Amino acid sequence: AQSVTQPDIHITVSEGASLELRCNYSYGATPYLFWYVQSPGQGLQLLLKYFSGDTLVQGIKGFEAEFKRSQSSFNLRKPSVHWSDAAEYFCAISGYSTLTFGKGTMLLVSP
């Protein structure tokens, strides 16, 4: 069975500082990997996805993620956080056609 672990429930970052959100997955083969962002009371917006090829993936809003097969990880990064990035971030895996999500990491941005 596939699973996703996001070890950090909450992270607080100062505006302008760099960000890294951790994601580890369990799956028997190379999965499809996704990062979604959710603002309060809203649906999910896709930030980026990895299917194959270059292990460094660029997404929207200045986010990027790196797939590391040896570590079963797909960490999300941003070089400089803006106050508008405060939201909940979900890592997800898809082995065929459905998504399995982690429990999410809430990002708080301090001034």
Place this chain on the structure above:
Amino acid sequence: DAGVTQSPTHLIKTRGQQVTLRCSPKSGHDTVSWYQQALGQGPQFIFQYYEEEERQRGNFPDRFSGHQFPNYSSELNVNALLLGDSALYLCASSSLNGLSYGYTFGSGTRLTVV
């Protein structure tokens, strides 16, 4: 280009009642999946519809049922509502033959059971 549309946005139901939630997929998508997101949790897969049939199902009881129409829109029905069914219900559409394009989510229906 309209994305995924869900209705209603909010509703309140009494324990034991039945509820129907609706979803219109993104133009060009033929597959609809439903997810339940409890407060403070990640979304959990309920089931997926393609060609008007349920193709996959998550670990949800038979009280949860669905339907897909010829225009690809979908309904989620929940019978005999329990307090624990209170959650945000998300609909996601995709193209079965274009999975690389990913899933598009609607804004969800917030269901409160009292």
